[in-house]
Amino acid sequence: xxxxxxxxxxxxxxxxxxxxxxxxxxxxxxxxxxxxxxxxxxxxxxxxxxxxxxxxxxxxxxxxxxxxxxxxxxxxxxxxxxxxxxxxxxxxxxxxxxxxxxxxxxxxxxxxxxxxxxxxxxxxxxxxxxxxxxxxxxxxxxxxxxxxxxxxxxxxxxxxxxxxxxxxxxxxxxxxxxxxxxxxxxxxxxxxxxxxxxxxxxxxxxxxxxxxxxxxxxxxxxxxxxxxxxxxxxxxxxxxxxxxxxxxxxxxxxxxxxxxxxxxxxxxxxxxxxxx
Amino acid sequence: xxxxxxxxxxxxxxxxxxxxxxxxxxxxxxxxxxxxxxxxxxxxxxxxxxxxxxxxxxxxxxxxxxxxxxxxxxxxxxxxxxxxxxxxxxxxxxxxxxxxxxxxxxxxxxxxxxxxxxxxxxxxxxxxxxxxxxxxxxxxxxxxxxxxxxxxxxxxxxxxxxxxxxxxxxxxxxxxxxxxxxxxxxxxxxxxxxxxxxxxxxxxxxxxxxxxxxxxxxxxxxxxxxxxxxxxxxxxxxxxxxxxxxxxxxxxxxxxxxxxxxxxxxxxxxxxxxxxxxxxxxxxxxxxxxxxxxxxxxxxxxxxxxxxxxxxxxxxxxxxxxxxxxxxxxxxxxxxxxxxxxxxxxxxxxxxxxxxxxxxxxxxxxxxxxxxxxxxxxxxxxxxxxxxxxxxxxxx
Numbered sequence: 001x002x003x004x005x006x007x008x009x010x011x012x013x014x015x016x017x018x019x020x021x022x023x024x025x026x027x028x029x030x031x032x033x034x035x036x037x038x039x040x041x042x043x044x045x046x047x048x049x050x051x052x053x054x055x056x057x058x059x060x061x062x063x064x065x066x067x068x069x070x071x072x073x074x075x076x077x078x079x080x081x082x083x084x085x086x087x088x089x090x091x092x093x094x095x096x097x098x099x100x101x102x103x104x105x106x107x108x109x110x111x112x113x114x115x116x117x118x119x120x121x122x123x124x125x126x127x128x129x130x131x132x133x134x135x136x137x138x139x140x141x142x143x144x145x146x147x148x149x150x151x152x153x154x155x156x157x158x159x160x161x162x163x164x165x166x167x168x169x170x171x172x173x174x175x176x177x178x179x180x181x182x183x184x185x186x187x188x189x190x191x192x193x194x195x196x197x198x199x200x201x202x203x204x205x206x207x208x209x210x211x212x213x214x215x216x217x218x219x220x221x222x223x224x225x226x227x228x229x230x231x232x233x234x235x236x237x238x239x240x241x242x243x244x245x246x247x248x249x250x251x252x253x254x255x256x257x258x259x260x261x262x263x264x265x266x267x268x269x270x271x272x273x274x275x276x
Numbered sequence: 277x278x279x280x281x282x283x284x285x286x287x288x289x290x291x292x293x294x295x296x297x298x299x300x301x302x303x304x305x306x307x308x309x310x311x312x313x314x315x316x317x318x319x320x321x322x323x324x325x326x327x328x329x330x331x332x333x334x335x336x337x338x339x340x341x342x343x344x345x346x347x348x349x350x351x352x353x354x355x356x357x358x359x360x361x362x363x364x365x366x367x368x369x370x371x372x373x374x375x376x377x378x379x380x381x382x383x384x385x386x387x388x389x390x391x392x393x394x395x396x397x398x399x400x401x402x403x404x405x406x407x408x409x410x411x412x413x414x415x416x417x418x419x420x421x422x423x424x425x426x427x428x429x430x431x432x433x434x435x436x437x438x439x440x441x442x443x444x445x446x447x448x449x450x451x452x453x454x455x456x457x458x459x460x461x462x463x464x465x466x467x468x469x470x471x472x473x474x475x476x477x478x479x480x481x482x483x484x485x486x487x488x489x490x491x492x493x494x495x496x497x498x499x500x501x502x503x504x505x506x507x508x509x510x511x512x513x514x515x516x517x518x519x520x521x522x523x524x525x526x527x528x529x530x531x532x533x534x535x536x537x538x539x540x541x542x543x544x545x546x547x548x549x550x551x552x553x554x555x556x557x558x559x560x561x562x563x564x565x566x567x568x569x570x571x572x573x574x575x576x577x578x579x580x581x582x583x584x585x586x587x588x589x590x591x592x593x594x595x596x597x598x599x600x601x602x603x604x605x606x607x608x609x610x611x612x613x614x615x616x617x618x619x620x621x622x623x624x625x626x627x628x629x630x631x632x633x634x635x636x637x638x639x640x641x642x643x644x645x646x647x648x649x650x651x652x653x654x655x656x657x658x659x660x661x662x663x664x665x666x667x668x669x670x671x672x
Contacts, residue, residue, distance in 0.1 A: 184352055185391035189405045189456075190380035199407070203395045 077260035093234035112171025155232030170212030174205025210273030285358035290315030318344035336513035384453030423455035443474035546631035555655030
């Protein structure tokens with residue numbers, strides 16, 4: 001007896017087709033917003049001559065982390081990238097990370113707050129997060145193409161989906177971790193739900209939320225690299241080119257560039273997150 | 277006037293609270309109910325009231341439901357059945373917003389583990405309730421400073437809670453509640469997490485604050501000594517039920533059942549009984565204005581005592597005279613009783629604990645005079661009668 005094959009793939013395909021057909025206005029608007037945002041960020045970073053940008057970044061990192069070592073490291077690392085001729089690709093990658101991280105946080109943190117405050121939201125969101133986090137990253141690339149076509153916006157879209165879960169999860173966790181006694185105290189003194197959130201829960205959850213932000217940035221960076229496959233360009237694009245042409249040297253140079261960017265971002269975010 | 281009234285209050289945790297209450301009414305035990313309905317009984321049919329300006333201690337061992345009971349009063353825990361009235365308003369019938377208003381206006385709470393907000397300074401913690409109320413910054417800061425000064429924390433306003441010791445942290449907790457100037461203070465094991473010495477300080481502090489402010493206080497404690505020291509009345513709980521309600525002396529001298537008796541067995545009775553409760557009224561006193569040495573001697577002989585307390589016309593204690601001195605005056609045919617009155621005689625106040633009396637009475641050649649705030653003689657204590665009184669009340 002033949003068991004009929006359940007058309008899981010077909011169903012998903014059909015629903016995505018449906019969305020593409022009927023919601024193109026939404027995707028177009030999304031696309032326009034992201035494109036402009038990306039242009040502004042990238043334009044701003046290109047406006048400065050590289051040496052000034054590197055110097056300013058070094059100073060900023062030093063101020064933020066209060067560590068001269070990390071400041072010097074970031075200047076040296078960025079100079080190396082400039083020297084390897086990867087400056088433009090690096091700026092492009094950083095812009096993609098900034099825009100997709102901002103979007104992911106803009107959606108992720110409020111969703112996390114809602115999930116912490118409402119158990120029904122929580123019950124819907126948490127399983128979706130499990131799916132989002134276990135689904136191989138490459139799979140997100142596919143629906144991005146019919147929605148946005150090849151290019152940066154598709155890259156940002158898949159990056160947002162990939163990088164958002166930790167922001168949601170850790171925001172929710174941070175709020176739920178606020179000691180029960182403090183919540184009880186806020187209640188006993190007659191706080192409204194909103195006052196309790198703003199005056200007690202969010203400040204106490206901040207370190208955990210910052211850990212989520214850190215993870216989101218790191219995931220965004222890794223996804224932006226993978227998204228080179230659908231035309232994101234940047235450092236990932238250089239790696240992708242090197243794979244296709246089997247240019248080991250170029251591939252590693254771009255790889256080192258990614259590592260440098262990742263380390264600078266991670267150190268800065270960790271220091272900010274651990275500060276009281 | 278009645279400030280808080282709790283009427284037939286039940287709190288059952290678990291899936292079938294109504295069935296559990298039914299079983300309770302039929303006299304089933306806690307463990308039986310747990311077995312049959314999977315419900316835990318927190319509070320079982322309790323009724324009591326607290327008058328305005330009264331400090332009532334709800335006292336019981338852990339698991340006796342006292343913390344649940346106090347949380348039912350401001351509905352941090354929803355009561356399963358029964359009523360709670362504050363100023364005649366039934367709290368259990370209020371909606372969320374009305375409840376919030378009552379909490380804001382009337383109820384301050386102090387928690388066992390302080391529950392200070394770690395990200396706020398001491399002052400910001402103390403002003404939290406006022407901030408919630410929407411009071412402007414200047415005004416609430418001023419009130420917070422006043423409250424902090426009241427609890428002896430002036431100068432610490434801008435510190436963070438974790439820079440303070442446990443005792444100081446709980447002072448902040450107390451200031452946070454007092455800053456709101458609520459009618460009612462709920463204190464949930466407020467001093468239980470403190471070292472014994474600091475706990476005693478805080479108890480004394482609370483007593484002195486209470487003397488000035490006369491709040492209605494419901495104080496939760498598992499420490500009998502604390503309950504006896506602080507409480508105007510004590511509500512003794514066991515397994516979610518009230519076993520006895522009464523003044524500290526009631527509880528000690530007339531325990532309602534064996535449980536209470538066993539409970540109070542180990543109490544050091546000398547800490548609880550005051551001079552007032554062990555003193556004897558005395559009729560044998562001399563009046564400086566009317567009595568001469570002869571009259572004084574006659575009074576002493578009549579009551580077979582060898583010393584006599586001498587009072588002025590408003591019964592204020594002037595001092596003590598001995599039979600010997602009076603006899604000498606009679607021989608010298610002097611009428612001047614005042615010349616032999618020993619004005620530096622030791623006295624005790626009505627509230628002096630019995631344990632302190634032993635020290636005061638050591639090497640005292642005459643009975644101890646007990647006086648009130650205005651130095652009026654209220655009674656006397658003779659060493660023998662002190663020990664007798666203690667033996668009689670202690671019962672062990």
